[in-house]
Amino acid sequence: MTPQDLSYAIDAVERCLDFSQPADGQLSAFFRHSPKLGRRQRAFVAETAYGVLRRLRSLEYLATAGSGRKPTPRRLALAWLARFGGHNLRQLEPLVGKGDLTWLMDVKAADLSGLGEAQRLDLPDWLHARLAEQYGGALPGLMASLNVPAPLDLRVNPARIGREEALAALRADGIAAEATPWSPLGLRLQGKPALQRYPRYLDGSLEVQDEGSQILGQLLAPRRGEMVCDFCAGAGGKTLLLGALMRNTGRLYAFDVSDRRLARFKPRLARSGLSNVQAQVIAHERDVRVKRLADRLDRVLVDAPCSGLGTLRRNPDLKWRQTPESVMGLARQQLAILEAASRLVKAGGRLVYATCSLLTEENETVVADFLRAHTEFRLVPAGQVLASQRIALEMGDVLRLDPEQHGTDGFFAAVLDRGPA
Secondary structure: OOHHHHHHHHHHHHHHOOOOOOHHHHHHHHHHOOOOOOHHHHHHHHHHHHHHHHOHHHHHHHHOOOOOOOOOHHHHHHHHHHHOOOOOHHHHHHHOOHHHHHHHHHHHHOOOOOOOHHHHOOOOHHHHHHHHHHHHHHHHHHHHHHOOOOOEEEEEOOOOOOHHHHHHHHHHOOOOEEEOOOOOOEEEEOOOOOHHHOHHHHOOOEEEOOHHHHHHHHHHOOOOOOEEEEOOOOOOHHHHHHHHHOOOOOEEEEEEOOHHHHHHHHHHHHHHOOOOEEEEEOOOOOOHHHHOOOOOEEEEEEEOOOOOHHHOOOOOOHHHHOOHHHHHHHHHHHHHHHHHHHOOEEEEEEEEEEEOOOOHHHOHHHHHHHHHHOOOEEEEOHHHHHHHOOOOOOOOOOEEEOHHHHOOOOEEEEEEEEOOO
8 A cells, every 4th residue: 555545545535425426426436537546546445435434433433532523534544444444553654644653553442332333333323223123133233244345246148158157167267256045147256357358248148246136037037928027127237137037038128217327238238139128218107108018018027216225235325325304205206116017017917026225114115005005916925936936045925135144235025916807
């Protein structure tokens, strides 16, 4: 670590603490304005910025010795490096003055056990209250797992390569990988290789996708020749999985309200070799292009816009950017989207509602409100659907995944089948 590396990291921390935009966007802009940074420097800068966001409340205490004063980005970065980032004082000594070195010795030795649980777990008070009510004594373990960076999961494209063949190819190329425990198409890498130049990625054999996200496609369980819709397609990761499960047959609609997200999907679609996908930008969930498909589709996936609190391993800024009010607004939007999407499902068809949120009000509550108003749908136990797909993942009525128990991002899903006509 050089003084210049530290300076870059502090600047990035300051940007991310603005919270006016997502941290990944802030870092992307920072790197665009610092084109001379090498790969090692970028990794150090990103690791420091995300580390500060993960442990912000603990660091605020450490950086101000409990005085309550607002800490500087420099102190937050140094405190993270010394306490949580695995850097010893000998490495930091050439970069700081004698006063800072004395303070960092106190940072390393400080006892955090006397802090309140919300502060110790690096959560805002409102979010801690919600999660403590849901998880009780399991919350510290869950938050510890969410404060660790996520591994890199891949999914094989079965039209191009089998999982065993992909594993052998990765290992032959010096990339350590193993099969994911639940998804039959998943691979988990050790480390973060530059896939953008990797031939198996460029030819569409491999796609980046968290194992939990892969499980959502297995819950929808689309079949050959069916008409299927990914109602909130985003950048298309789950759309590509659905198309692969359909063996490139039938018709698969990918809807999203963001043309920018769907634009990112186009090169991925081209690499995949799928020809059964129709990607369409819609104005809103009541768009005429949606209404034309009423009662015609076999299966519809609604991976709804949500707080994203199950993805804190990747997006630690979300716990500071969300509010009780934003969650309430999202829950209303989620119910409206689910109701609109349900109109596409024909008699005997399937609707899967999913989020990457941990909060009951975005998950079970939305599903319960929907089922009360739509008695033609019934909840099918997620565990039963997974068993029919030969996925040995024990679940009850709904799917709930988290990094502590399953090694995935936090996901919720409910399978809703429409009765016959």
